[in-house]
Each structure stands twice: as C-alpha cells, then as structure tokens.
Amino acid sequence: MAEQQISAGVEVAPQTVTALAALLKENRGAPDELRIESAHRRALAASGEIDAAFALLAPGAEDALLWQMLADRGGDGSLLSLAVLPDDAALPDLPVAVRRKIATRLSDLGLAPAAARWLEPAETEADQLLAARVALKQKDGQAALQSLGDLGSAEAAALRGQAALQLGDMATAATAFGEAGDSLGQLRASRGAEDWLAIARSDDEAWKAAAGLLAPEQDPAPPASPDATAPPEPAGPLARGRAVLAGSAAAREALAALLQQVPAEPP
Structure with a gap:
C-alpha cells in the first residue's frame, strides 16, 4: 500500500511511516529486511521528512527515487543541504x-556553480x-558559448546573444538576436555596436531616423548616359542654403522623436 502511494506521488501519512518502522524492527535479519527498509525510507521522504530519509541511506548507497522526490517536492532547505555537493x-x-x-x-536559487555540477x-x-543558462548566471559568457556549441534553434541563438553581450561583443550579439527573431534585442545590441547602418534599416522609426543622419543609405549613382557630355551645373548658394536648412530641420525632428523614447535621468 505504501509503495503504491509513493509511486503515485501521494503524501504518506505519519502513521504509515510508524507502522513500517515497527515492521522493519521485527524483520531485522529476515529476507524482506532490505525491501522493508527501502519502503520505510521512501515513506519517510513521502511524508515530508526528506532529510531524515536521506540520513538512513548507508554510506555510498543510492536511491534514485529519493532524489526524484527531493527534486519534485523537497523544500529549498533540503535541496541546499543535500544537492549542493562537495567538489570531490x-x-x-x-x-x-x-x-x-x-x-x-x-540555478533558480542563484547557485549556478552547484547547478552546473549536475x-x-x-x-x-x-x-x-540549461548549462548555457547556468553559465550566464555565473557571468561566464565564454562557458555559455561552449555549452551551446553549434545548436541552431532560436532559443540557442537568444542565449548566444546574451553570452556575446556579457563578452562585450555587441556586433555578434546583434547578429544572434536577429537569428532569434528578437528585433528589440538586435536593436539594442546594434546601438551598443554603433552600427548605424543596421539601425537605419530597423523597424524602430525614431532610432531609424536618427541613425539615418549618421549612416544615410544612398542608392548607387546610375551609370552615365552616353549622351552626357558635361556634369550638371552646381547648385547656387541659395539652393545649397535651403538644403542645409532642410537637413537641420530633419535632424531636429529625428532627435526630438528619439528623446521622447529615452527616459529622463532621475534628479
């Protein structure tokens, strides 16, 4: 009965644990001793006494079901005392x-080195x-990249972008975020890399306009016509002045739109 409850993940009542302890005492040296001992230990864990159950394990002995119960239902205190293993x-x-x-x-508890061992x-x-996420929590971008290897999924690309950010490689981060479909992450990394041409091609209108001032995209000049015999006349001073004013107005508008997106610094 107790074994069925344990297998089903049902909490075992303390009375059952007490009964199994008594049964074990009666069967010391009997053929069923080890089976009853295991049932008692697991029932103890299933009743919420996981630390006490592990304490009953003989040195060097293992019980995979106990570890599973620790992983599934053990409290944080039990996890810290039992799963944070010595280096040796x-x-x-x-x-x-x-x-x-x-x-x-x-890893969720902030114990990345202990998590990495598992x-x-x-x-x-x-x-x-998971190893890459753990490495990122350790601020070890290089280890994260090594864990990812050549994985090509979108999730791997996103983690690769985070690793590149930790390593200060903004250009690689922008590429990785682009592969992950994270346009916002790609834009932020491109800003960090000062890749104005990439920003000018983004979907963020404010940054796109501002970046276009620094890296204007120009279509290649058309080939010269065979009939063209002389360059066009240069624009006069008035036309050039108007072009400068128009460019200045466009710059002011782009910067004003950009400033609306940037939060003000607290006083």
Missing part, C-alpha cells in the same frame, strides 16, 4: 530528467541549453 563528491547515477530538475532548481556532461540539447 561523485554525482549520483540518476536519470537525466532528475539531474536536470535538480540543476534547474539550484549537468556534467551535457548529453542532450535540453542539457546544453
């Missing part, structure tokens, strides 16, 4: 899904993505 401790031999869940929870080695794409 061997990782338990657990299913990938359990290791990934433990790593995710540790992802060694990263055997699947999901592991690679």
